[in-house]
Amino acid sequence: MNYLKNMNKTTRSNMVTYLMVIVAFVIVQGMIATGSISSSLKGQLVPICAYVVMAISLNLTVGILGELSLGHAGFMSAGAFSGVVAAQCFSQNIDNPVIVLILAMIVGGIVAAIVGVLVGVPVLRLSGDYLAIVTLAFGEIIKGIVMNLYVGLDAAGLHFCMIKNTLEMDGGKMLINGPMGLIGVPRIATFVMGFVLVMVCLFVIFNLVNSKSGRAIMALRDNKIAAQSVGINVTSYKLMAFVISAAMAGMAGVLFATNFSTVVASKFDINTSILVLVFVVLGGLGSMRGSIIAATVLTVLPEMLREFSEYRMLVYAIVLIVMMIATNNATVKNALDGFARKFSFKKKSEKGENANG
Amino acid sequence: MEFLFNLISGISLGSIYAIIALGYTMVYGIAKMLNFAHGDVIMVGAYICFFATTRYGLNPLLGVLLSMVVCTMLGIIIERLAYKPLRQAPALAVLITAIGMSYFLQNSAQLLWSSSPKVFQSVVGKGSIKLFDGALSISFVTVVTILVCVIIMIALVTFVNKTRIGKSMRAVSEDKGAAQLMGINVNSTISLTFAIGSALAAIAGVLLCSAYPNLVPTTGAMPGIKAFTAAVFGGIGSIPGALIGGILLGIIEIFAKAYISTQLSDAIVFAVLIVVLLVKPTGLLGKKVSEKV
Secondary structure, three states: OHHHHHOOHHHHHHHHHHHHHHHHHHHHHHHHHHOOOOHHHHHHHHHHHHHHHHHHHHHHHHHHOOOOOOOHHHHHHHHHHHHHHHHHHHOOOOOOHHHHHHHHHHHHHHHHHHHHHHHHHHHOOOOHHHHHHHHHHHHHHHHHHHHOEEEEEEOOEEEEEEOOOOOOOOOOEEEEEHHHOEOOOOOOOOHHHHHHHHHHHHHHHHHHHOOHHHHHHHHHHHOHHHHHHOOOOHHHHHHHHHHHHHHHHHHHHHHHHOOOOOEOHHHHOHHHHHHHHHHHHHHOOOOHHHHHHHHHHHHHHHHHHHHHHHHHHHHHHHHHHHHHHHHHOHHHHHHHHHHHHHHHHHHHHHHHHHHHO | OHHHHHHHHHHHHHHHHHHHHHHHHHHHHHHOOOOOOHHHHHHHHHHHHHHHHHHOOOOHHHHHHHHHHHHHHHHHHHHHHHHHHHOOOOHHHHHHHHHHHHHHHHHHHHHHHOOOOEEOOOOOOOOEEEEOOOOEEEEHHHHHHHHHHHHHHHHHHHHHHHOHHHHHHHHHHHOHHHHHHOOOOHHHHHHHHHHHHHHHHHHHHHHHHHHOOEEOOOOOHHHHHHHHHHHHHHOOOOHHHHHHHHHHHHHHHHHHHHHHOOOOHHHHHHHHHHHHHHHOOOOOOOOOOOOOO
16 A cells, blocks of 8 residues: 555556556456346457557557557558468467467568658658658558459468469468458457557556656647757657557557458548547547547447447447537536536535435 | 540540649648648538429429538638637647548438439530540540530639739738738638639539539549649649649549559559659749858
């Protein structure tokens, strides 16, 4: 207990976040063990983990680094496709699916990080809306390339080609079949692995944010010129945050893809990028806990609203607009605050009366 | 001859992008926000025109006018309800609201008009102009699209540069606070900008669906993003920039489709955008803003 009291505020807040994830995991595991979880929700568990990782990694770019990215799904796509190809190769020699998945995630993360460097070096020279549109463009380019990629695996090894399927293989199988995307994906993703990935990513981000580099990154967000004047290297720190964020998105992509037997490249388009951005903004910029909650709730919510399937996206849109106005408009905010104050005042006075009586 | 044909189709497609891009660029110039819902206003415009002409047999010209009126109202309502309360809010909040508006319009369209594709009857008569003894045939839609774009562009540049209201629009885009001190009604100027942008979106929607007749609730999404790209390409906030950006983008897209690869055309368009932005970070005609320290 004393140790808890002596911790500084940030550490305590981080611990709460870790604890929240662990408690959620234990509860869900308990529900699975007792069979009290619906099958549709059970199918959502791994995607939820993937979206949580996407949200916290994008939060690193948008909330901590302060640059708007509209192409985060592109990194997810790069990671997913390379990771699954790697998984197919590894699974020929390794039987244990957990080790295959871990290796695939590492490969997916590295490939996404390399793409992140390629995108980041030119892109981070720009700022604001220009940066947003260029990340959007990169996301679409990655999607366009992956949609025209053919990869096959046979005894001689991997075969690649673009645009038209001209692979010459003797036997073997297709891994990526152009617009049809990934086919015959080994479904090795598990909820436990998803949980581990969320924890690892949280650990990396919290430690980064509280390190010297993290403070440099946040200084860049708050005032670029001031940060530059005290000797912070703008490009290298920006790139650092951007690439770590990309690598995590790649790992999330591997987790996401290995949960389904087929995955098409158009799944990772601008709409997915925007969906993840919505998680981040609704959860609160820079708040990892908020991102986790928003990603979970907003992934589960449309499923729960299945019975109103026709109206659910409409409701979602209205909720989005109303939330933004309620949290950002000065008049509405003051009215809400005033209401809250009135309410709490009443409570106090009631207490007072009780005491007197 | 094939080259010339592709060039003209490119200019025609680019004209549609340019008209849409005008809406983006004007709104950005004045309200400093990315109006993601603009692409969906195009879709609404196309649906209104579709129902007016195909279902109720209205004169095509009246159909276009009706759809312009409806879209103008829609633009003003969207601005009043969703964007006006967020005048002072951070840019990201406004962006998310615009995205929410875009979802809202798409899903309302889906509920009202179902997601089954409608075949849009071109508002321009069928037929084509034959040049060089029939070696080159250009459809009327293509010609009308280019003409409409030129007329809109001239009208808009004159309006913004020569009239009193245009002057107040430029003033608001330059400095909102100072404009207000000079007695300009900032709110009504912003509303007017949305109205003009949305009316143009209606025209763009009708022209787009006359050339590519498949009409679904997501019709506006991709052209919207492309036109937004065009606006950035030409330098966002600049009206001539939107024209140049739009037309260049259209030409690049058609050429990439014809000579490189149909599937990779979108990727090529975006790659060109990135190259341009790296060489000129504020777009082709964008103003360079120097940072004050």
